[in-house]
Amino acid sequence: MRSIPLVRRSTTFLMAIVVLCCTAIGWSAARAMDTTGLGTVDPVPQNQQLGQSLYLQTCGGCHIVPSPAVLPDETWRQLLQDTQHYGVQLAPIVDPPRLLIWNYLRAFSRPIAEGESVPYRINNSRYFKALHPRVPLPQPATLGSCISCHPGAGAYDFRSLSAEWQNAP
Ligand code: HEC
Ligand code: HEC
Incomplete structure (x- = not known):
């Protein structure tokens, strides 16, 4: 029993x-x-991981994928809505993937100040400049130039630096 x-x-x-x-x-x-x-070095919370991989898939076909931090969230919002993309035509991104990408980009970027104009180019973004306090950046800084100092840029790694910068004071 x-x-x-x-x-x-x-x-x-x-x-x-x-x-x-x-x-x-x-x-x-x-x-x-x-x-x-994903080939990335920055930790991403579990609920943003799908958004990040969709971002890399959707936006990595033609150029290196920039880190969200280099542009304000409003720029990302507009880029996800507009199929006219720097002179090329993008296939429209549908929801829910678009929403997941937006949640990821928004979480890793910052808002602009009130009345501030929305930068369309990374070169005109003050966040991009703020991330490079000691760097004389190429004029203009384009997506093609990142790799000269960030050898891992193609693998979405913006922490590794070229030897010249790695050891710079
Ligand atoms: C069909 C190819 C293609 C795809 C897919 C694509 N882009 Fe682009 N992207 C371009 C081209 C072409 C440029 C312009 C490059 C230039 O003029 O220097 C560009 C430029 C950019 C720039 C501006 C870089 C600068 O000079 O400041 C950003 C940011 C950007 N793309 C983000 C994205 C995002 C986000 C996605 C996904 C939603 C995406 N791209 C998908 C082709 C593409
Ligand atoms: C001339 C060299 C150079 C170029 C070009 C450059 N960077 Fe950087 N980047 C650096 C250095 C050096 C740092 C570290 C911060 C510092 O020392 O100012 C850095 C830091 C960063 C960070 C912050 C990394 C972290 O630790 O969180 C990001 C994101 C970044 N760069 C993205 C980009 C992108 C995107 C491009 C291309 C549009 C780019 N960088 C072009 C040299 C460069």
Whole structure:
């Protein structure tokens, strides 16, 4: 009589262990994919990871993908809405992917001040300048120029610097 509930209890206990292990495995797999799959070095919260990979997929076909921090969120919002893109025609991006990309870009960029004009080019963005306090930037700074100082730019890594800058005071 007494052994039955004991068996049940240990089965429940076992089930709980199995569930915990599966969760842990899934979690570590997701983390491993984040760093190796996307080629990025900055940690991104789980709820932004899909947005980030959609951003890299959607926007990485023609040029290196810039880090969201270099432009204000309003520039990103307009870029996601406009199929006229710096003189080329983009395929419209549909929701929900567009919404996920926007949530990611918004989370990693900053708003502009009231009355401030919205920069269309990275070269005219004060956030881009603020990220480069000690750098004499090329004029104009274009997406093609990033790689000269950020050798990992093609893999969405803007932390690694070329030797010249790595050791600069
Ligand atoms: C079909 C090719 C193509 C795709 C896809 C594309 N772009 Fe571009 N993008 C261009 C071209 C061409 C330019 C202009 C380059 C130039 O004039 O220096 C450009 C320029 C830019 C610039 C401005 C760089 C500067 O000079 O300041 C940004 C920012 C940008 N793209 C973001 C995006 C984003 C965000 C997406 C995804 C929604 C995207 N691009 C997708 C072709 C593309
Ligand atoms: C002339 C060299 C040079 C060029 C060109 C350049 N960068 Fe940088 N970038 C640096 C250096 C050096 C730093 C580190 C900050 C500093 O020392 O001013 C930096 C920092 C950054 C950061 C901050 C990284 C962090 O630690 O969070 C981002 C983002 C960035 N750059 C993006 C870009 C993008 C996008 C482009 C191209 C449009 C670009 N950079 C072009 C040299 C450059």
